[in-house]
Structures are given as structure tokens and as C-alpha cells.
Amino acid sequence: MYTKLTLSIDQTVIENAKKYAKDQKRSVSKLVEEYLSSISSSVDKKIEYLTLGPITKELVGIIKVNGHTDYQDILTDALMEKYL
Incomplete structure (x- = not known):
């Protein structure tokens, strides 16, 4: 269900x-919706972190990976190494 929202924003913006x-x-409404959805999902991730158990929280971040390496790439490499 969609609801109308009125915003006050600078004319140039x-x-x-x-x-x-x-x-x-896309419409401006769709852009705003996508943006609000993206920031609300980051809030969900923070809440998810807060609900982790104490041992898991302690382990989060102990493995450092290069900034350009993606988790999916690491998983793919590990599976290829295991099965090929």
C-alpha cells in the first residue's frame, strides 16, 4: 500500500x-523509496548484530580481508578449491 508523503526540499535539489x-x-518517488529502503535495511543489519550471541559478537571482525575482496569471491574460491 502506498501513502502520500509531503517533503520540504530546496528547489535546486x-x-x-x-x-x-x-x-x-525512474520517478523521484521511486528514488526516495529506494533510498529510504536502503537506509532502513542498514538499521536492520545493526539490530541483527546486536542480537548476536556474546561469542559470535566477540568473533565478528577478527578476520581481515582486502578492501576489494568480496565475501562471495572468497566463498567461490573456497568451493572451487574443494571440488576441483
């Missing part, structure tokens, strides 16, 4: 947002 939305073939 609105004009730039409309141009950007047009280039992306």
Missing part, C-alpha cells in the same frame, strides 16, 4: 533530482 530520475528512467 528537486530540479537536480528530477533530471537524475529522468536519466535513470
